Amino acid sequence: MFEFWTGAEELPIYGFLIRAVIVYVYVFLLIKILGQRSMMAVSPIDFLFGVIIGDVVGEPLADGSTELGGPLAAASLIGGLHLFLSYYALKLPRFRRVIEDEPLILVEKGKILHEEMRKAKVTVEALLMDLRIQSAIDLSEVDYAILESNGQISVIKKSKFDALTPTDMGQNPDTKGYPKVVIQDGRIIHANLRKFADLTWLKNTLSNYGYNDAKEVFLMTVDDTEKVFISPMKTRQSV
Structure with a gap:
């Protein structure tokens, strides 16, 4: 019954499928714990971590006779070591030079x-x-x-x-800030809309841009200067 975990010489196909789901969820959680740094531009230590993790957790997916618990435990240890090294690299500048090369x-x-x-x-x-x-x-x-x-x-x-900036021209434009997604795939993101406006404002804005309903809009964003960007749903369908 638990052959997908203990392994077998002739592991059924469903056993490989279960292993694939377990490994995927496991690696996903491991990356979330380590943080987004591991998913950005790859440094030598991140590259080493990725290669080893891929090899360790990839073997049970190719060899059904390999027990799944051992590779996952080894991957946890490697993830903990990677997190430990990354943490001390942030805290100790001298140690950082051992982990990461200087520019x-x-x-x-x-x-x-x-x-x-x-x-x-x-x-x-x-x-x-x-x-x-x-x-x-x-x-x-x-x-x-x-x-x-x-x-x-x-x-x-x-x-x-250098490119000419508004400051070079003596101008001081308002900060645009981070554009908020108000409508995505025809659905209103109420949590973002409530931060600066209400449904009445949204309805009037859509009407000014020639839309009768949010379902006609694929994406709508609004920045801090209230500049609106709208991409209609029909554009995605035509593509």
């Missing part, structure tokens, strides 16, 4: 640092590719390029090539 400056004041690139094992082609991704096609516009600890290259352009 390396590859371009400084417009000049490419060949020794740093050799140290980081970054080719010119890789550097140019990352600069293009950062919309820094013209090398003469680049002031600094830094290889971050997660392997990504960040770019700081020279001040004269």
Whole structure:
């Protein structure tokens, strides 16, 4: 009856399905406990954690004779160790340098640092590719390029090539804040709407934009300046 947990030489298909559900829920909860950091840009310690966890919990899904309890216990230990190292890396700057590499400056004041690139094992082609991704096609516009600890290259352009901001033009626009989702997939998100308005305001706003009902709207957001964005339901259907 509990072959899905203890394992068997000829584990039935339903046993593999049950194991898959257990492993999925287990890994999901493990990631939630560790926090969103593990799901962001991958650092070396996060990469190591992902590889080991994948190998440990993946074996019972491929080999039905393997007991499920052992791999899950091992994964719990690895998750606890990962959380322990991440916590102390946040608390102790010196220990952080053992866990995470320091950022390396590859371009400084417009000049490419060949020794740093050799140290980081970054080719010119890789550097140019990352600069293009950062919309820094013209090398003469680049002031600094830094290889971050997660392997990504960040770019700081020279001040004269920065985009013009409202402050540069002597303007002081209102803060837009975080747009609130008021309608999603034709359904009103009442919890968000109550924060700044009511159903009467929503009905009048929809009417001003040519909609008779919330069911006609796929997505509607409102920011702190009361700027409204509406995407109609028919657009999604036509796609």
